[in-house]
Amino acid sequence: MNLTRISLPLALALAGGCSRASSSPPKLETERTGAVTDLGGQLPGIHLVSPLPNGDWRLPAGDYANTRFSPLKQLTPNNVSNLHVVTTVSTGVARGHEGQPLVVNDTMYIVTPYPNNLIAIDLTKPSGAVKFVYQPHPDPRAQGIACCDVVNRGASYADGKIVYNLLDATTVAVDANTGQEIWRTRVGDIDVGETTTMAALIVKDKVIVGNSGGELGVRGWLTALDLKTGKEVWRGYNTGPDKDVLIGPEFHAFYQKDRAPNQGTSTWPSDQWRLGGGTVWGWVSYDPELDLIYYGTGNPGVWNPDLRPGDNKWSCAIIARRPDDGHVVWAYQLVPHDHHDYDEIMENILVDMDWKGQPKRKLLIHPGRTGFVYVLDRSTGELLAADKYVESTNWATGYDFKTGLPHQVPEKKTGMGRVVQDICPSSTGAKDFIPSAFSPLTGLVYIPAHNTCMDYEGIAANYIAGTPYLGADVKMYPGPGGYQGELIAWDPVRGRKVWGIRDAALPVYSGVLATAGNLVFYGTMEGFFRAVDARTGTILYQFHTGSGIVGDPITYMGADGKQYVAIYSGVGGWMGAVAYPFISADDTHAGLGVVGAMKDIKKYTAPGGAVYLFSL
Amino acid sequence: MTSRGIWLAVAVATAGLGCGNLPDYASEGRAGVLDGTGPRRSVANQPVGPVPGPGDIAPLANPLDGDPTARMEGFHLFNQFNCAGCHGGRGGGGMGPSLRDPAWLYGGTPDRIFASITQGRGQGMPAWGTRIPEKQIWELTAYIQSFRTPDEPEPPR
Numbered sequence: 042m043n044l045t046r047i048s049l050p051l052a053l054a055l056a057g058g059c060s061r062a063s064s065s066p067p068k069l070e071t072e073r074t075g076a077v078t079d080l081g082g083q084l085p086g087i088h089l090v091s092p093l094p095n096g097d098w099r100l101p102a103g104d105y106a107n108t109r110f111s112p113l114k115q116l117t118p119n120n121v122s123n124l125h126v127v128t129t130v131s132t133g134v135a136r137g138h139e140g141q142p143l144v145v146n147d148t149m150y151i152v153t154p155y156p157n158n159l160i161a162i163d164l165t166k167p168s169g170a171v172k173f174v175y176q177p178h179p180d181p182r183a184q185g186i187a188c189c190d191v192v193n194r195g196a197s198y199a200d201g202k203i204v205y206n207l208l209d210a211t212t213v214a215v216d217a218n219t220g221q222e223i224w225r226t227r228v229g230d231i232d233v234g235e236t237t238t239m240a241a242l243i244v245k246d247k248v249i250v251g252n253s254g255g256e257l258g259v260r261g262w263l264t265a266l267d268l269k270t271g272k273e274v275w276r277g278y279n280t281g282p283d284k285d286v287l288i289g290p291e292f293h294a295f296y297q298k299d300r301a302p303n304q305g306t307s308t309w310p311s312d313q314w315r316l317g318g319g320t321v322w323g324w325v326s327y328d329p330e331l332d333l334i335y336y337g338t339g340n341p342g343v344w345n346p347d348l349r350p351g352d353n354k355w356s357c358a359i360i361a362r363r364p365d366d367g368h369v370v371w372a373y374q375l376v377p378h379d380h381h382d383y384d385e386i387m388e389n390i391l392v393d394m395d396w397k398g399q400p401k402r403k404l405l406i407h408p409g410r411t412g413f414v415y416v417l418d419r420s421t422g423e424l425l426a427a428d429k430y431v432e433s434t435n436w437a438t439g440y441d442f443k444t445g446l447p448h449q450v451p452e453k454k455t456g457m458g459r460v461v462q463d464i465c466p467s468s469t470g471a472k473d474f475i476p477s478a479f480s481p482l483t484g485l486v487y488i489p490a491h492n493t494c495m496d497y498e499g500i501a502a503n504y505i506a507g508t509p510y511l512g513a514d515v516k517m518y519p520g521p522g523g524y525q526g527e528l529i530a531w532d533p534v535r536g537r538k539v540w541g542i543r544d545a546a547l548p549v550y551s552g553v554l555a556t557a558g559n560l561v562f563y564g565t566m567e568g569f570f571r572a573v574d575a576r577t578g579t580i581l582y583q584f585h586t587g588s589g590i591v592g593d594p595i596t597y598m599g600a601d602g603k604q605y606v607a608i609y610s611g612v613g614g615w616m617g618a619v620a621y622p623f624i625s626a627d628d629t630h631a632g633l634g635v636v637g638a639m640k641d642i643k644k645y646t647a648p649g650g651a652v653y654l655f656s657l
Numbered sequence: 658m659t660s661r662g663i664w665l666a667v668a669v670a671t672a673g674l675g676c677g678n679l680p681d682y683a684s685e686g687r688a689g690v691l692d693g694t695g696p697r698r699s700v701a702n703q704p705v706g707p708v709p710g711p712g713d714i715a716p717l718a719n720p721l722d723g724d725p726t727a728r729m730e731g732f733h734l735f736n737q738f739n740c741a742g743c744h745g746g747r748g749g750g751g752m753g754p755s756l757r758d759p760a761w762l763y764g765g766t767p768d769r770i771f772a773s774i775t776q777g778r779g780q781g782m783p784a785w786g787t788r789i790p791e792k793q794i795w796e797l798t799a800y801i802q803s804f805r806t807p808d809e810p811e812p813p814r
Binding site for chain 1: 736737738739741742743744745746747748749750751752753754755757758760779780781782783788805813814
């Protein structure tokens with residue numbers, strides 16, 4: 042039986058299960074995807090809320106729940122050592138290749154870093170035959186306002202369209218067959234420092250997009266565009282009055298601290314919320330059963346906390362919105378009044394699991410930049426667990442589950458004119474945007490982690506539109522313990538590490554893929570692509586690609602009936618950009634303070650830009 | 658001599674001076690760069706006609722060259738105008754390219770640095786000429802010129 046061709050009427054079943062009537066019926070991808078929400082062999086008590094990418098890979102994370110789990114199981118711990126490179130395709134751009142390609146109907150779609158070309162590869166032909174290249178020609182000035190390399194985190198597919206963001210705050214929809222542009226919408230303004238680097242997510246008939254620019258004093262937002270026309274349907278800001286945030290009668294925060302009206306203005310000095318950050322440059326999740334989208338928000342602007350007294354809502358928060366009208370259902374601020382640039386735009390993994398005696402609790406798992414794995418009830422926003430997953434984490438000792446507040450360590454709070462030393466993790470986090478995977482077979486979350494620390498000094502800041510708005514002098518360096526990266530297999534229920542694979546020199550800056558073959562795939566910044574036993578952490582296969590890996594692996598079923606795995610090779614991003622010749626390793630303050638931690642990277646890798654396809 | 662002739666003469670003289678660092682194809686007995694049988698001499702630096710514009714004007718020196726106060730002022734301005742956010746706390750790069758290394762996209766002489774700050778550049782460098790007084794741009798230039806020299810104020814720790 043060919044699993045890739047199964048098409049079950051799952052969308053209808055899910056629509057029937059929705060807790061809230063919606064204006065248009067959900068249109069979930071079912072052809073070659075969505076066939077599987079229940080696997081043989083998965084742990085009892087686990088329920089997957091989104092169809093899995095069964096054959097194709099049509100959404101950034103494969104599924105709506107951000108599990109990055111594939112039911113394909115041709116590749117196993119027994120045969121994966123026979124993996125080999127089938128072909129490679131150059132993207133022609135030697136910058137940070139974050140994100141992942143899509144695979145739809147035997148075609149692979151690659152979005153390059155700026156200039157954000159869309160390359161379509163015919164997978165039925167050998168050697169990566171190019172079907173078309175769509176060149177959108179974004180405004181070149183956008184390169185100079187992108188804080189952390191000119192990256193793109195991927196596209197979504199639905200309704201015959203590939204939809205993705207350009208660096209210059211523009212979203213495009215392209216005909217997946219012809220490469221013709223169908224619509225093009227300007228969603229932000231590069232003149233005030235807005236860019237768009239996140240992977241747009243198609244939910245029903247809408248495209249969900251957020252902005253980047255938290256280092257340039259922009260105001261964060263999430264918007265929904267009509268999939269057919271590209272016209273804006275709603276926009277919810279993450280700072281400002283409730284009417285802008287789309288907080289209305291349906292809003293109910295779990296914690297008292299998050300309930301007062303208009304906190305998007307009252308938790309800021311005067312009009313600082315207009316420059317308050319809280320951007321959305323990571324990943325969006327969708328629960329078709331609860332009909333809610335989830336995302337995390339970035340750091341508050343400016344970096345110097347003394348310049349913005351108050352909780353600074355809704356920066357560093359997790360927010361649940363209705364996809365149809367954008368209204369906020371709940372919000373939980375993970376860190377009030379951020380002192381360390383801990384953006385919390387990380388992936389939110391949605392899964393129902395038995396939780397401490399309660400069957401199939403609706404969980405949201407958020408491995409945080411703060412060094413804590415947060416587990417929330419995604420119906421209510423209640424914090425169920427917050428466990429340290431990187432030992433060096435020292436800015437807080439834990440969380441108060443009655444108030445939802447962190448127990449912060451006073452000595453690690455930063456401020457004006459004070460050099461606070463040895464803060465762990467650094468601003469780049471115990472992990473960054475690079476996404477984890479979850480396997481329902483092991484019940485584990487596979488987290489790409491960093492062990493990096495920093496010194497942080499608050500300094501004066503001048504707001505000049507379109508230029509950095511920082512107010513901090515930061516210097517990062519590797520954390521204690523003789524390693525800087527680790528792939529961690531994490532048990533979210535018991536709150537403990539099961540195994541880890543450490544990387545001495547460099548952070549793990551690649552996303553993770555888990556498969557039903559009980560394998561985990563990821564890459565290293567040195568350029569190794571690895572297959573690992575999901576249960577034991579044994580490295581079963583590795584191949585050294587041409588450049589450091591900062592992208593996310595995907596898997597798909599080829600027309601030849603073979604399972605393939607694909608990964609970008611092309612170092613870059615905030616930490617990886619130190620590999621570029623135009624960043625000087627002798628300035629530890631360069632790259633927003635990241636050079637101190639990364640000055641050795643030039644020894645290990647160099648820029649590149651290619652996709653590698655592997656198979657047996 | 659017509660003005661056209663003067664410009665041509667200047668251009669040829671300039672080309673001659675500028676050839677100092679180029680390989681001398683003629684003396685090596687190699688063909689020119691146009692094709693295998695073409696001129697016996699490199700045409701790489703020969704003008705193709707009258708050079709438009711003012712011709713070759715000697716580059717402006719930094720009027721604040723050698724002034725330690727100007728370099729220190731430049732260091733402060735480098736932070737105040739958010740240069741540090743893009744080009745790194747001590748000019749090592751980030752969103753914008755390093756100013757500490759030997760590579761200069763648009764020229765590393767004082768007048769070219771001044772022009773880059775004043776006019777901006779196409780990949781995101783803003784044009785600061787209308788926002789920063791000329792003296793302060795020369796101070797920024799003096800600071801940038803001092804990178805990796807013993808004169809650099811506040812070098813990286």
